[in-house]
Amino acid sequence: xxxxxxxxxxxxxxxxxxxxxxxxxxxxxxxxxxxxxxxxxxxxxxxxxxxxxxxxxxxxxxxxxxxxxxxxxxxxxxxxxxxxxxxxxxxxxxxxxxxxxxxxxxxxxxxxxxxxxxxxxxxxxxxxxxxxxxxxxxxxxxxxxxxxxxxxxxxxxxxxxxxxxxxxxxxxxxxxxxxxxxxxxxxxxxxxxxxxxxxxxxxxxxxxxxxxxxxxxxxxxxxxxxxxxxxxxxxxxxxxxxxxxxxxxxxxxxxxxxxxxxxxxxxxxxxxxxxxxxxxxxxxxxxxxxxxxxxxxxxxxxxxxxxx
Amino acid sequence: xxxxxxxxxxxxxxxxxxxxxxxxxxxxxxxxxxxxxxxxxxxxxxxxxxxxxxxxxxxxxxxxxxxxxxxxxxxxxxxxxxxxxxxxxxxxxxxxxxxxxxxxxxxxxxxxxxxxxxxxxxxxxxxxxxxxxxxxxxxxxxxxxxxxxxxxxxxxxxxxxxxxxxxxxxxxxxxxxxxxxxxxxxxxxxxxxxxxxxxxxxxx
Numbered sequence: 268x269x270x271x272x273x274x275x276x277x278x279x280x281x282x283x284x285x286x287x288x289x290x291x292x293x294x295x296x297x298x299x300x301x302x303x304x305x306x307x308x309x310x311x312x313x314x315x316x317x318x319x320x321x322x323x324x325x326x327x328x329x330x331x332x333x334x335x336x337x338x339x340x341x342x343x344x345x346x347x348x349x350x351x352x353x354x355x356x357x358x359x360x361x362x363x364x365x366x367x368x369x370x371x372x373x374x375x376x377x378x379x380x381x382x383x384x385x386x387x388x389x390x391x392x393x394x395x396x397x398x399x400x401x402x403x404x405x406x407x408x409x410x411x412x413x414x415x416x417x418x419x420x421x422x423x424x425x426x427x428x429x430x431x432x433x434x435x436x437x438x439x440x441x442x443x444x445x446x447x448x449x450x451x452x453x454x455x456x457x458x459x460x461x462x463x464x465x466x467x468x469x470x471x472x473x474x475x476x477x478x479x480x481x482x483x484x485x486x487x488x489x490x491x492x493x494x495x496x497x498x499x500x501x502x503x504x505x506x507x508x509x510x511x512x513x514x515x516x517x518x519x520x521x522x523x524x525x526x527x528x529x530x531x532x533x534x535x536x537x538x539x540x541x542x543x544x545x546x547x548x549x550x551x552x553x554x555x556x557x558x559x560x561x562x563x564x565x566x567x568x569x570x571x572x573x574x575x
Numbered sequence: 576x577x578x579x580x581x582x583x584x585x586x587x588x589x590x591x592x593x594x595x596x597x598x599x600x601x602x603x604x605x606x607x608x609x610x611x612x613x614x615x616x617x618x619x620x621x622x623x624x625x626x627x628x629x630x631x632x633x634x635x636x637x638x639x640x641x642x643x644x645x646x647x648x649x650x651x652x653x654x655x656x657x658x659x660x661x662x663x664x665x666x667x668x669x670x671x672x673x674x675x676x677x678x679x680x681x682x683x684x685x686x687x688x689x690x691x692x693x694x695x696x697x698x699x700x701x702x703x704x705x706x707x708x709x710x711x712x713x714x715x716x717x718x719x720x721x722x723x724x725x726x727x728x729x730x731x732x733x734x735x736x737x738x739x740x741x742x743x744x745x746x747x748x749x750x751x752x753x754x755x756x757x758x759x760x761x762x763x764x765x766x767x768x769x770x771x772x773x774x775x776x777x778x779x
Contacts, residue, residue: 312744534624551665562676
C-alpha cells in the first residue's frame with residue numbers, strides 16, 4: 268500500500284528529464300487567473316468608496332468573496348507548482364544516480380561508525396540502509412490532496428454565500444458564514460501547501476537515501492531539525508485556529524448583534540493564516556538546509572572516491 | 576566568465592563556481608528577522624482585536640473603536656508583509672543552495688562550470704515581491720496614520736471609514752501580487768531542477 272502511494276508521487280519510469288514541466292506552466296497560468304479575479308474585486312472595492320448604505324454593503328460583500336476566491340486560486344497555483352517541483356526532484360535524483368558512480372569511481376573507505384554525527388548542516392544519522400519516512404512525511408503524502416480539495420470547496424461555497432449576502436443586505440448571518448467558510452478554506456489550502464512542502468522534504472530524504480544506497484556507501488541522513496519541528500507545530504496550531512474561527516462565525520451567525528464578536532473574529536482568522544504562513548517559511552528553510560546537506564555529501568563522496 | 580546557451584538555458588560559463596548572487600545573499604540574511612517580526616505582529620494584532628471587541632461591547636466612543644480597528648489591521652498586515660518577505664527570502668535561499676552547490680560539484684569534476692543565468696521568472700519574482708511589499712507596507716502605515724488622526728479628532732469617522740475601504744482594496748491587491756510573485760519564485764526552482772538534471776548527465 269505504501270509503495271502504491273509512493274509510486275503515484277514519482278514521475279513515470281519513462282519520463283523525460285529534459286522536458287519542460289507542464290505543472291510549472293499550469294501553475295503560472297492559474298496564478299495569473301487568481302490575480303485577474305482579485306483585480307476585478309479591487310476595482311469593485313474602489314467603486315464602493317463612492318457608494319453608501321445598501322449599495323456599499325452589497326459591493327463590500329461580493330468583493331470580499333471574489334477577492335478570497337482569487338487568493339484561493341493563487342494558492343492552488345502554488346500547490347500545482349510545488350507538485351511540479353516534486354516530480355522534477357525525482358528526475359534530478361535519477362540523474363544523480365546515473366552520474367555519481369562515474370564521478371566517484373570506487374568509493375573511498377568511510378571510517379565513521381554508524382550512528383549520529385555532526386555536519387556543517389546540523390546533526391545527521393549514518394546507517395547501512397536508507398531510513399524510511401518519518402510519521403510526518405507519511406501524513407503529508409496522504410493529506411495534501413484532500414486538504415487542497417476541501418480548501419477550494421470551502422472557498423467556493425463561501426463565494427456563493429457572498430453573492431447571497433450581497434443580494435440580501437443587511438444579512439449578518441450570510442456575512443458570518445461567508446467569512447467563516449472562506450477563511451476555513453484558506454487555512455486548509457495553506458495546510459495543503461504545508462503538506463506538499465512536507466512531501467518535498469520526504470522526496471529529498473528518500474531520493475538521497477536511494478542514491479547513497481545504490482552507490483554502496485553508508486547512508487547519511489539529516490535528522491529532523493528544530494525548524495522542521497516548529498513548522499509542524501505552527502501548521503497544526505494555525506489549522507486549529509482556522510477551524511476555531513469557523514466555529515466562532517457559525518455561533519455568531521445566530522446572534523442579533525455580532526459587532527463585538529466580528530471585532531475579534533477578524534484578527535483571529537488572520538492570526539490563524541499567519542501561523543500557517545510562518546510554518547511554511549520554516550519548511551522552506553528546512554528544504555534549503557537539506558539541499559545544502561546533500562551537496563556537501565555528494566562533494567565528499569567525489570573527493571574521497573577513487574577518481575578524485 | 577562567458578555567457579552562452581545550452582539546452583535552451585541561458586548560462587554563464589566560468590572556471591569556478593559562482594556562489595550566491597546578491598538576492599540569494601540577502602535571502603540568507605533576512606529570512607530570520609522577517610520571520611521574527613511576523614511572529615510578533617500576529618499575536619499583537621490578535622490581542623488588539625480583543626481590546627477592540629471589548630471597546631465595542633462596553634460602548635466606548637466610536638472614534639476609539641475606529642482607531643483601534645485601523646491599528647489592529649495595520650499591525651496585522653505588518654505581520655503579513657513580514658511573513659511574505661520571509662517566505663520570499665527562504666525561496667531565494669533555496670535557489671542559492673542550488674547555485675552554490677551545483678557550482679561546487681562541477682568545480683570538482685570539470686574545468687567548465689555552467690551556471691544558470693537568472694531566468695525571467697526569477698526577475699518577475701523579485702519585482703512582484705517588491706511591489707507586493709510596497710503595497711502592503713504603505714497600506715499598513717497608512718492605517719496607523721489614520722488611527723492617529725481619528726483618535727486626535729483631525730479626521731472624521733466617515734473619512735476613517737472611507738480610508739478603511741480604500742486601504743482594504745490596496746492590501747488585498749498587494750497580497751495577490753505577493754502570492755503571484757511566490758508562485759514565480761517556486762516556478763524558478765522547477766527550471767533549476769531541470770537544468771541540473773540535464774547538466775549532471777553531461778558530467779558523466
